[in-house]
Amino acid sequence: MKAVYLTQPGTTSDVLTYVTDAPMPVITDDQVLVKVGATSVNRIDLVMRGGYPGLQTSYPHILGGDVAGTIEEVGAKVEGWNVGERIVAYPMVWCGNCALCNEGKHNLCVNWKYFGMHLPGGYAEYVAVPAKCLIALPEQLSFAQATALGVAGLTAYHGLTTVSGLQPGQTFMIWGGSGGLGTLAIQIAKHRGATVIATCGSEEKKQTLRDLGADVVFDHNTEAVFDEVKKLYPVGLDTVMDYVGPKTFQQSFDLLKKGGQLLLCGILTGRETNFSIHMTYLRHLSIKGLYLGTKAEMEELVGLVAAEMITPHIGDVLPLSAAAEAQDRLVTGRFTGKLVLQP
Numbered sequence: 591m592k593a594v595y596l597t598q599p600g601t602t603s604d605v606l607t608y609v610t611d612a613p614m615p616v617i618t619d620d621q622v623l624v625k626v627g628a629t630s631v632n633r634i635d636l637v638m639r640g641g642y643p644g645l646q647t648s649y650p651h652i653l654g655g656d657v658a659g660t661i662e663e664v665g666a667k668v669e670g671w672n673v674g675e676r677i678v679a680y681p682m683v684w685c686g687n688c689a690l691c692n693e694g695k696h697n698l699c700v701n702w703k704y705f706g707m708h709l710p711g712g713y714a715e716y717v718a719v720p721a722k723c724l725i726a727l728p729e730q731l732s733f734a735q736a737t738a739l740g741v742a743g744l745t746a747y748h749g750l751t752t753v754s755g756l757q758p759g760q761t762f763m764i765w766g767g768s769g770g771l772g773t774l775a776i777q778i779a780k781h782r783g784a785t786v787i788a789t790c791g792s793e794e795k796k797q798t799l800r801d802l803g804a805d806v807v808f809d810h811n812t813e814a815v816f817d818e819v820k821k822l823y824p825v826g827l828d829t830v831m832d833y834v835g836p837k838t839f840q841q842s843f844d845l846l847k848k849g850g851q852l853l854l855c856g857i858l859t860g861r862e863t864n865f866s867i868h869m870t871y872l873r874h875l876s877i878k879g880l881y882l883g884t885k886a887e888m889e890e891l892v893g894l895v896a897a898e899m900i901t902p903h904i905g906d907v908l909p910l911s912a913a914a915e916a917q918d919r920l921v922t923g924r925f926t927g928k929l930v931l932q933p
C-alpha cells in the first residue's frame with residue numbers, strides 16, 4: 591500500500607519517504623481495516639518526527655493522528671459495523687482496564703495509545719482501527735472535514751467545554767488562531783457565547799479569523815498583542831488557550847483575570863518555563879493541561895458540524911505523497927486552517 595515512512599528521527603521533512611510497497615495492516619478480531627479517505631498534518635507530527643521525549647519508536651514509523659475513511663474489512667468479533675461504512679476514528683485507543691478507565695475517564699487512560707505515535711497512523715492508504723474507536727461519519731461531512739475533528743478539533747472542544755466550562759459573555763483568547771486547532775477553537779468559543787480574541791501572522795489571516803467569528807484579531811508579528819489586549823481588557827481575560835509554550839506562557843499568565851484559567855495543550859517552543867506560585871494563588875489562577883478529549887465529546891463535535899453550527903476550515907488538500915511539503919508548510923505557517931492529505 592501507499593504510505594509515508596518516517597525513516598529516522600529528524601528536524602527536517604527529508605526524514606519522510608513516500609513508498610508504494612508498504613505492507614498492508616493485518617487486523618485483529620476486534621479491529622476493522624479502514625481505507626483512508628483523508629488524514630491531516632498536526633503539530634504533534636512535528637514533535638514525533640523529531641523523536642518524542644521518552645517514547646521508544648521503531649522505524650520506519652507511520653505518522654498521523656487523524657483517520658477518516660471507509661471500512662474495508664471487519665474483524666471476526668466486531669459487531670455493529672459493516673464494510674463500506676464511512677467513519678472517522680477517535681484518535682486514541684484506551685485499555686479499558688486501568689484505574690482511570692474504570693472511573694470512566696478513558697481519555698486519561700494510563701496505557702493510552704495514539705495513532706501516529708504509539709500506533710501506525712493515517713499517513714497511509716490503510717489503517718487498522720479498533721472498532722471501539724469508530725465514529726460514524728454523517729454524509730454531510732467530507733473526509734477532509736472529518737480529519738479536522740480528531741486531534742485538533744477534539745482538543746479545542748474538550749478544552750473549551752469540559753475543562754474550562756467557558757460561559758456566555760466570558761472572554762477567551764488563543765495565540766496562533768489560524769491553524770486547525772485555532773480555527774475550530776474560535777468557532778467553538780463563539781458557539782458558547784464568548785468574546786474571542788485571537789492572533790495570527792498576516793493581514794490575510796486576520797480577515798479569515800474575523801470571518802470565523804473572532805471579535806478582536808491581532809497580527810502577532812507586527813502588533814504589540816500584550817499591550818493592546820491589556821488596553822482593551824484591563825481587568826484581564828477569563829480563559830487563554832496556549833499551545834505555543836514558553837514563548838507566550840508569561841504573557842498568557844499575565845493576561846488572565848483574577849480567577850482566570852490558562853489551558854495548556856502544546857509544547858511548540860519548548861517544554862519548560864518559570865512562573866510565580868505566589869501570583870498563581872494570589873490571583874486564584876488555574877493552569878490546566880490537556881490533550882484530546884473523550885470519544886463522547888468527539889461525537890458531539892461531529893454532530894455540531896453535521897448541524898452546520900461549526901464548519902472546519904480546510905486550508906488545502908494535498909496528495910499523501912506531498913506529506914513532506916505539508917509539514918514544511920506547517921512549520922513556516924504557509925496555510926490557514928487544516929492541511930489535509932489524501933492517499
Ligand SMILES: [Zn+2]
Pocket residue numbers: 684685686687688689690691696698699700701702
Ligand atoms: Zn486505561
